[in-house]
Amino acid sequence: MADGTQLPARANVVVIGGGVMGVSAAFHLAEAGVGDVVLLEKNALGSGSTCKAAGGVRAQFSDRLNIELGQRSLEAFARFRQRPGQEIDLHQVGYLFLLDDPNAVAAFEQNVALQNELGVPSRMLSPEEAQRRAPLVNTEGLLAATYSPADGHCTPESVVLGYATGARRHGARIVTGCAAVGVETVGERITAVRTDRGRIETDTVICAAGAWSREVGDWAGVDLPVTPLRRQVLITEAMADLPPDLPMTLDFATSFYFHREGRGLLIGMSDPEEEPGFKLGRSDAWLPRLGAAIERRAPQLLDVGFTSGWAGLYEMTPDHNALIGEATGIDRFLYATGFSGHGFLMGPAVGEVLRDLYLGRTPAIDVAPLDTARFAQERSRPELNIV
Known part of the structure; x- marks a missing residue:
């Protein structure tokens, strides 16, 4: 199991944010054989929004993409005990x-x-x-x-623990109590992530910082219209x-x-x-x-x-729908944020999507309509079924 206390000098990919999106991304990347995956969390894992969620999991949405993401995640939650290997107290009571x-x-x-x-x-x-x-x-x-x-609820803390343990088992390094404070770039290329404990050279960043994502995007010149509520x-x-x-x-x-x-x-x-x-x-x-x-x-x-x-x-985002994709104008800045209340339940599927985007594969679910450019291009797609 990789040492999660020391800050490495270099990483192939740095994930910013230790909630469900971050640990799911780290797990799926490491499981796929990506080496030198580093996740940074400024506090404890899940301490942002994930472990304060109500724990609901569902596929009842109004947007086709959200239905597909919810459904794929439900399938992953149902077999979570086997992969990554953690009891999550899943109750599929509807x-x-x-x-x-x-x-x-x-x-x-x-x-x-x-x-x-x-x-x-x-x-x-x-x-x-x-x-x-x-x-x-x-x-x-x-x-x-x-x-x-098929819908229901489970325990967010256990989901985070399961993905984090699985990510470490596959070689990812998870560093808690370490805040990212900036992204260094040269032209359109990412060169490093700065933290309050030092600098990590990398050419790839995944922003999974939840309500704090707008600032992370700003470091790389990427507009992530996320508002905390x-x-x-x-x-x-x-x-x-x-x-x-x-x-x-x-x-x-x-x-x-x-x-x-x-x-x-x-x-x-x-x-x-x-x-x-x-x-x-x-x-x-x-x-x-x-x-x-x-x-x-x-x-x-x-x-x-x-x-x-x-x-x-x-x-929250302006259309209550997530931001998922890879930024234009800067190489290798991926993001998954702005879920407007339905992020926890989509963690498994979105982790798979981020893995595939990083590896240059076609994801099982086409999330292209959820890129952040949709607002500038007036192609927002409201999700009506939020609580």
Whole structure:
């Protein structure tokens, strides 16, 4: 296993960011035989956004590319115990989207048709069918729901550990507590990455820095339009009689969601009044809005106490879709960022894509439409199914 504490003088490729994207890229590169792969993480692995994620994994999206990335990743999560070799507490209990607006119902019917075309076993449900799967749900005002049994949730920390251990096993070097602070270039060629512990000569950089990616892109003259936005989650106290197969349940109108977490629930919701920025502390300002959403859709939870919670950062792009590709204007600067809340679940598939882009192979999934140039060329492709 490679020594992860010393900073090497040279690397074939430097991955910046130790969340799921970074460790997945490092694993897939090293597994493919790429030598001298170095991953830099300024804190602990997964300490940025990944280990503050809700852990949902799904293929229910509105964008064909996202469906394909989600589906391929679900397949990898299902066999994660064998490759790279780690128990991730995967619960394929399904995702249940609750719909109370006719326009949303029509949009989700189109989504389900596209998902089915691509092999995703999603389907429309009546409000009564939705409540049978999630008894906590109040069906008042509901018109329909969608459900896919292949979706679910797992433990982000375990996924990061599995990929990091696998990457080291194949010879990659993972250096934590080491912040990248710059990229050196000569003309259109990368020559080195500067860190707060020294300099690494390299001709290839992979930016997997999540909410911090805009600055990394700036070092190399690459525009990565990523904006940080705080999201918060809470963990309830133990609850009696929770169904063992309770799906990840989301009220699409409010983005309020919950899934089982131990003997209680993990609960979250986006806050429409949250202002962008690197705010990592918890705030109570959103609780009245969360309470209103709970009262409307799962009123039984109003009587349940909370034991803990945390805040993390979404990495938002203008169309709520990821940035994946290789930059133009500078040689060998690859990036995978801006997933706008669905990055954790796409980690396995995107790691494969980054490996193939580095090796000059054609990826199994064509991510060309997700390059950062799409905004300048007015070809954005909104992802509507985000929470």
